Amino acid sequence: MSLLVANIPWPGPEGDPCPAIRARLQLPAGAALHFELVKRSVDGRRRPPQWLANYRVELEASALEQQVLRAPPHGVRAYNHRDHQRFDREDQPADRGAAPARWPAGLRPIVVGAGPAGLFAALRLGEAGAPAVLLERGGPVEERHHAVRKFWRHAELDLDTNVVFGEGGAGAFSDGKIYTRRRDGELGWIFRRLVDFGADPEILEEGWAHLGTDRIRAILPRLRARLIELGVEVRFHAAVAGLLVEGGRCVGLLLTGGEELRGAPVIMATGHSARDVWAAMLAAGAAAEQRPIHIGARVEHPQQIIDQARYGTARGELPPASYRLTSHPRALRGEAPPRAAHTFCMCPGGTVVGATNEPGRVVVNGMSYSKRQAWWANSAVIVEVRPEDYPGPDPLAGARYQDAIEQRAFAAGGGAFRAPAQRVVDLLAGKTSAELPRTSYTLGVTPADLREVLPPPLIAGLLAAIRHFDRQIPGFAGEEGVLIAPETRTTAPLRFARGEDLESPTLPGLMPVGEGAGYAGGIVSAALDGDRAARSIIERASALAARDRAPTA
Ligand SMILES: Cc1cc2nc3c(=O)[nH]c(=O)nc-3n(C[C@H](O)[C@H](O)[C@H](O)COP(=O)(O)OP(=O)(O)OC[C@H]3O[C@@H](n4cnc5c(N)ncnc54)[C@H](O)[C@@H]3O)c2cc1C
Incomplete structure (x- = not known):
């Protein structure tokens, strides 16, 4: 006991x-x-x-x-x-997956995407002795670091190696929040591996752990080296352009250079920004349905406003304070209530960053370094978006809805990935800000009225939420708060169908996995989903190996 x-x-x-x-x-x-x-x-x-x-x-x-x-x-x-x-700090039997003594010939898994889902799927497969291939459209993290710096400093965007594409996936330039109180089973395995590859062991204890962009950059090369040591073939600048389908099954992939790569099952873990891959999967026969999402803007304040509101005093030795707020407005005078909203991905001591992978679009997000020492605090304030808002019934309609907002934001920002921004007080007053305070967004901000960027139901939800949050964090709606828009890529606006074995029921051989498939909403849940897919393949490999060993009559 x-x-x-x-x-x-x-x-x-x-x-x-x-x-x-x-x-x-x-x-x-x-x-x-x-x-x-x-x-x-x-x-x-x-x-x-x-x-x-x-x-x-x-x-x-x-x-x-x-x-x-x-x-x-x-x-x-x-x-x-x-x-x-x-x-327990040790691996439990269920953690390891019952790997076959000898991997069955003919089962060659391909993992697409080196984000958390793809990396942990490849690691689990590698540890089980699978001859897996990991394909990544972007470059390794060292190269990615330079490409992202070029974008943030000079607005030069690389379409394949950027804030969302490349080794580490969308989480590589993030706050690296890995908030979960559990450390058992597969979660324990993921956390222990992160520590093996260089994460601070504190993450095994801290319920509100975060890695920080600088630490993630150090973890990824070690994780890659381990994959290669385990026999996983890791290929960068290898973008998937289509799926090879034979007899109604996915049997491999077509790469952008024209190469055909045969192998299955295919774990497709390409994240929430690879809209081209969604189109390719649908065209190949994978079924998907629309899914509600949340969209809004990043709000940025001086960190000391948040510390004062949360701690009642200057923070001294304590970590920069954070918050997590929700808004569920009530109906007034018989009218439909404004939509629910919440804060998301709060980055204490962090910065607002440009996070697009496409030209002519502005997308913002937040990140921080491990010490969280920036002068600002930021968080997304996002409002619910329903499938009935989408411009059509097809699975890609939600992506078109996001894309239209991102294009309007680009125009309102005035080009070169400058983001439209508005003081919180001015949004409440219904006027464009005459000028803006200094922000952390390195690509530059342009005073704008966010009503030109976000649809009316989102603005109404945002206004109700801000008024409510100001009662919980005095100063939230004050002079110094700035909204930088838009935060559109909070998750995927569609979900691919999959069965018990995590394969597409309409396209066997394909496993839609992670955030892009609609099954995760952050680094940890994506890694867990990738791990689930890998363990499903390992189970199948074990069954095949047992069948091959069984004496024939
Ligand atoms: C700036 C930012 C900050 C964030 N902060 C946090 C945070 O603090 N905590 C948290 O939990 N989550 C955070 N997130 C969300 C988190 O990063 C994602 O939930 C998570 O990375 C999803 O993992 P994934 O593996 O499913 O997909 P992704 O991480 O998106 O990885 C997909 C990978 O697939 C690759 N790919 C795409 N298309 C192709 C193709 N055609 N061929 C080959 N490869 C392809 C991409 O290059 C990418 O590497 C943040 C996201 C961003 C953008």
């Missing part, structure tokens, strides 16, 4: 939490206990704000255990053997 003892003041890396744990458990001073830090986080609601930690505790004497279990104090939870596994 283990005990989870929650919300103990964290004494710092060198400090001893035992006195506080004993006090919580009402144990005598000196009672022996073994403990492990499970998670720590800042409680910004306390005044002053405080670091709190959760510990897993084992008591040495069972009499003490019985005493605690008879009347568990508040904030203490007992775990039975099954729950125990939540805290």
Whole structure:
């Protein structure tokens, strides 16, 4: 039996939490206990704000255990053997996937896309001994770093190696938020591998962990080296242009240079910006349906406004404060209520970045470095978009809706990827800002009325949300808040159908995976989905290997 003892003041890396744990458990001073830090986080609601930690505790004497279990104090939870596994740091059998002793000939998986979904799918396959191929349309992260810098500084866009395309996928130039409280099963495997490749071990404990763009850049080459060591063929500048279909099955791919690459199953993990791949998958026979999304703008404030609102004081040694807000406006005078909205991908101490992969479009997003030291805080404020808003019933209509907004934003920004921007107070007052404060968006901002960029229902949802958020974060709607638009690529506006084995029911051999397929909404969920697809292939390989070994009559 283990005990989870929650919300103990964290004494710092060198400090001893035992006195506080004993006090919580009402144990005598000196009672022996073994403990492990499970998670720590800042409680910004306390005044002053405080670091709190959760510990897993084992008591040495069972009499003490019985005493605690008879009347568990508040904030203490007992775990039975099954729950125990939540805290295991070692791989569990289910984690590893039952890999066949010898990979069956004829099963050659191809993974498309080196984002989190594709990378973790390739890693799982490589660890199982699969002769997998990983195709990536962009360059390796070192090259990508230069291409992105060129874009952010000089507005020179590379269509295949940019903020969303290239090794690491859309998450490579991000805040690298990997917020999840769980570390069990496959999640544990993903987190441990991240640490193996250079992530700070704190991510194994911190519920609100983030990697930071600089750390991600260091992790990716090590992950690539491991893939190559495992025998995975990693190919950069290898863009998929079409699918090879024979007898109603996907049997391989056509690359942009004209090369035909045979192999299956194909794990298609090309993210939410590869609209050309969606068209190719649909043309080949994969079924998909429309899906609701959220669209809005990035709001940027000086970080100190957020610290003051959250901590009630300057932050001192505490991490830059963050927020997560939602708005569900009520109907007024019998009218339909403005649409629901929420903040998304908040980047404390971060910057707003240009994140398009296409010419003539402006798309913004947010990122930060591991130390989160920028002067600003930003977050997307996004409003629900429904399939009935889309200009047609087909699966690509949502992408056309996004694209129209991105093109209007390009025009309103005045070209060269300058983004249209408006002070929050001016959006509320219904006027274009006369001038704008300095922002972190390096490509430049142009004063504009966001009503020219975002459709009316989104503006109404944005206005209601901002008024509501200002009550929770004083200054949110103040003079210094700026909206930079548009944030359109929050997720995919369509979802590809798939069966239990994660293959397309209308195009077997194709596995639509990750955010672009409509099954993930962030780095961790994409990595998990890629891993699921790989484990499904490994299961099949094991069954094939067992069949080949079985004696024939
Ligand atoms: C600036 C920014 C900040 C973000 N911040 C966070 C964050 O802090 N936390 C978080 O959880 N999420 C964040 N996200 C979202 C996160 O990055 C995505 O959810 C995640 O990367 C999706 O993973 P994926 O593997 O499904 O797709 P992607 O990461 O999009 O990867 C797809 C890959 O496929 C490749 N590809 C595309 N087309 C082809 C083709 N035809 N042939 C070959 N390869 C192709 C692309 O080059 C790309 O590398 C952020 C995104 C952006 C853009």
